[in-house]
Amino acid sequence: MSFVLQLRGIAKAFGAQQVLHPISFQLKQGERVCILGPSGCGKSTLLQIVAGLLRADSGEVEMDGRMVENGAQYVPPEKRPLNMVFQDYALWPHMSVRENIEYGMKRRKVDHGARKERLTQLQALLQLEGLLERLPAQLSGGQQQRVGIARALATEPRVLLMDEPLSNLDVKLRTDMRNELANLLGNLSIATLYVTHDMMEAFTLADRILVLREGRIDQLAAPQELFERPATPWVARLMGYHN
Numbered sequence: 001m002s003f004v005l006q007l008r009g010i011a012k013a014f015g016a017q018q019v020l021h022p023i024s025f026q027l028k029q030g031e032r033v034c035i036l037g038p039s040g041c042g043k044s045t046l047l048q049i050v051a052g053l054l055r056a057d058s059g060e061v062e063m064d065g066r067m068v069e070n071g072a073q074y075v076p077p078e079k080r081p082l083n084m085v086f087q088d089y090a091l092w093p094h095m096s097v098r099e100n101i102e103y104g105m106k107r108r109k110v111d112h113g114a115r116k117e118r119l120t121q122l123q124a125l126l127q128l129e130g131l132l133e134r135l136p137a138q139l140s141g142g143q144q145q146r147v148g149i150a151r152a153l154a155t156e157p158r159v160l161l162m163d164e165p166l167s168n169l170d171v172k173l174r175t176d177m178r179n180e181l182a183n184l185l186g187n188l189s190i191a192t193l194y195v196t197h198d199m200m201e202a203f204t205l206a207d208r209i210l211v212l213r214e215g216r217i218d219q220l221a222a223p224q225e226l227f228e229r230p231a232t233p234w235v236a237r238l239m240g241y242h243n
Ligand code: ADP
Pocket: 014, 019, 037, 038, 039, 040, 041, 042, 043, 044, 045, 046
């Protein structure tokens, strides 16, 4: 079994607040894991540690067989084989769609021909035809999020990190994008760590769901398993059992 991502005993405190108690889990090649939990339970903190945007207090992160974070070693985000999609899209406002998508590839010195080919693929995959020369402000929320995803996929990361990518969209669009994203991620078979507080999203998108509560893993299992055999009263309540 090959893991693309391994966390061992990752812990984090902000001041006196212990936000993450030692967390361990693994992500297999092509697997989609949703981190599900209420606001403030530590989801974004965990994702940022995986991304390298935040240091852990203790524990280890290994990506693609390479140690990227432990007491002694720290590999910065741009040198990790990952990319991230944010809730607020975080597109560069002064750059066109094309420039936004190409930026990461240019930084990694992908040559012109390969960039062009990749851009054509992503444009078709994410339905961005006719939008490449626009600025982010000239796009709808759904289109901006598609550009965010295209940008994240452009550098062919081994792991895709998504932090509540749909929560800024209105309800109708969110439902459409949820299904679109499920298809897309299913077809790409890229290992994905997807943060959400929305149960429907988790159930639609995930191979396994990691239920995070107050910085601890309550359960990590396939959606069906969570539903049939909730490991804690909290998970049972999440699944709609009234005990
Ligand atoms: P979630 O993404 O699940 O909503 P976060 O990981 O953003 O939760 O935050 C978890 C807890 O850590 C919250 O109580 C939050 O206020 C706190 N927190 C997050 N980032 C910081 C920070 N940079 N400094 C201090 N406290 C923080």
